[in-house]
Amino acid sequence: MAVLVLDKRKKPLMPCSEKRARLLLERGRARVHRMVPFTIRLVDRLQEDSTLQPVRLKLDPGSKTTGMALVREQESVDEDTGEIQRKAIVLMLLELQHRGYAIRDALTQRRAFRRRRRGNLRYRPARFDNRAKPEGRLAPSLQHRVDTTMAWVQRLLRWAPVSALSTMLHRFDTQALQNPEISGIEYQRGELFGYEVREYLLEKWGRKCAYCDAQNTPLTIDHIHPRSAGGSDRVSNLTLACFPCNQRKSNRDVREFLAHDPKRLTRIEASRKAPLKDTAAVNSTRWALWRQLVATGLDVEVGTGGRTKWNRSRLQIPKEHCLDAACVGHVDGLEHWQQPVLGIKATGRGSYQRTRLTKHGFPRGYLTRSKSAFGFQTGDMVKAVVTKGKKVGTYLGRVAIRASGSFNIQTGNGLVQHIHYRFCKLVQRGDGYGYHWSLLHPALNHGIAEAGRN
Structure with a gap:
């Protein structure tokens, strides 16, 4: 993993290797600036005297976890086609865990306590609900995701010479095509169409068979109501099935196939009509995050979830939040991605609450002020x-x-x-954050083999 480097005026320089950082510290040419992520500050060099290479910060925004990847880019021209090939060399992998759900639950509990105190236990005059909310306002649990992500973007901009940003703006976009000249019915049948639909189904059905809950096995796309019986190709009529279940179901309707298991049938019928879990949180914050990224003044590249999955499968990269970030946008090659991941958990800076509460919302003891x-x-x-x-x-x-x-x-x-x-x-x-290191993949070789199938 690369070590972040600052000059004597705390301006970012190119990251270096751990061995070089150790030598600089031993020779007295550098000082420890920060422990996590490990950053050193040179005492005998300025940014003007150094050569900087293109460094890009890539983001994979999520509802619970946002993946980040700091990469160094190398561009070359393909001799056969003349196209520009962009290879990314990973410098640092990070995963930021949000606490939006904890904020939501705390506000819900506080609202319930306040409503009981004001409505059931003491009289309070009615108040007109005419307080206007500003346009574009996000709920605190959603605003937290944008704020924490931007906080770490600003930190990495201070510690590394980032010249461009990449983010996944659209989670699923069935119109993403490599040839924009296609029209008519072929417009929705581009090279990335299958990756968009498959990634959507994997997220929606939890990467397991809908009929037997089999995991870590090749999954196929199955029509819940078969096309021979009038079923459509809409994603609401598609699910995931392992190969044996798909063969046993054949072209039978799901009601006939699961006649012996009415509970599973009811669950499948309810799941296929329900929206994708956590989609609302991501869709509500993606544009707010994009606007703040653009406000940094750097070049911002956007990509889709289908293209990210396509890059990851083509390069045989395992499924991880940070590696999804590394595969966002235009990527023709990825190197040095087998390295530890810095996990960052948003913990907050404490609570303003000075008491514990009973189940009815009344004070129970007092907390120390120190x-x-x-x-x-x-x-x-x-x-x-x-x-x-x-x-x-x-x-x-x-x-x-x-x-x-x-x-x-x-x-x-x-x-x-x-x-x-x-x-x-x-x-x-x-x-306000907790840190821990983790290995990229418990079974890396197995993960590479499964990357193409899942």
């Missing part, structure tokens, strides 16, 4: 080296403080409780 204890705050990244007791070992992660001095540390392997503050050493102050 957010620090023994020089630590909840959210700080610490390294604890425990030398005695039952918790002997080394732990690195996000700390949750207590006034008693017995802390909890959230590591990449789980929660470690009751670590005394004397064993803790501050690594990085809390910034």
Whole structure:
């Protein structure tokens, strides 16, 4: 994984390798600027004295997780066709986990408590609901997705010499074609049409067989109501089936095929008419995010989910949020993508709530007003080296403080409780995010083989 580099005036330079960063630190030519993501600052170089290469930041916005990929681009001309070939060399992979659903649940609970207090327990005069909302306003849970994504875009713009951006604007676009001259019925039958429909069905049906729930197996597209009986090719009449189930169903209607399993039949009929899960959140925020990306003044490339799936399948890349980001837009080759992923979880900076609440919404005890204890705050990244007791070992992660001095540390392997503050050493102050490293794919070779089939 590349190390981010700044010059002596904190302007971004080209990222370097871990070995080179270690040598610069040992020779006294650099200082540690930030631990996660690891960033060094040179003490003897300016940006004007360095050569910068094209670096692009790619985004795959999602409802729960947004994938990011920092890549270095190399362009070459194909000798046979004369077309420009764009190869991306991955420098850093990141996955940002949003807390939009936590915000939504907290606001829903607060609204219910307030409604009970004002409506059932004490009289409050009626108030006209005439407060106008500004045009284009997003709900707090949706605005959070845009804000956190843009916050990390701005951070990476400060730490890396990013010259262009790429984002997936349309999740599914059945009109995406490589030949814009096609018209008529062929307009919806371009090279990417099958990838758009298949990716939509994989997301909607959870990447498993609708008839037997088989996973990690090649899936085929099946007509719920067969075409021989008047069924259409609309996506509402399509589902996923493993090869044995597809053969057993043949051209029978789904009611006849699942006559022995009425519960599954009811679930399939309800699922095929329901909209894709999390689509509303993504569709509501995609244009707001795109406008803010354009406001940065950089060149913004947009792509679709079908093209991303097409690139990933063609290059035999496993399915991951960060790798989806790396495959957004025009990509002819992808290198150095087998590297650890930096997981970033939006945790917030604490709560304004000063009390716990009962199930009826009334105060139950008071919380301490001091957010620090023994020089630590909840959210700080610490390294604890425990030398005695039952918790002997080394732990690195996000700390949750207590006034008693017995802390909890959230590591990449789980929660470690009751670590005394004397064993803790501050690594990085809390910034509202939790960090952890993870391997790209548990079974990488198997994932590459399955990439083309799924």
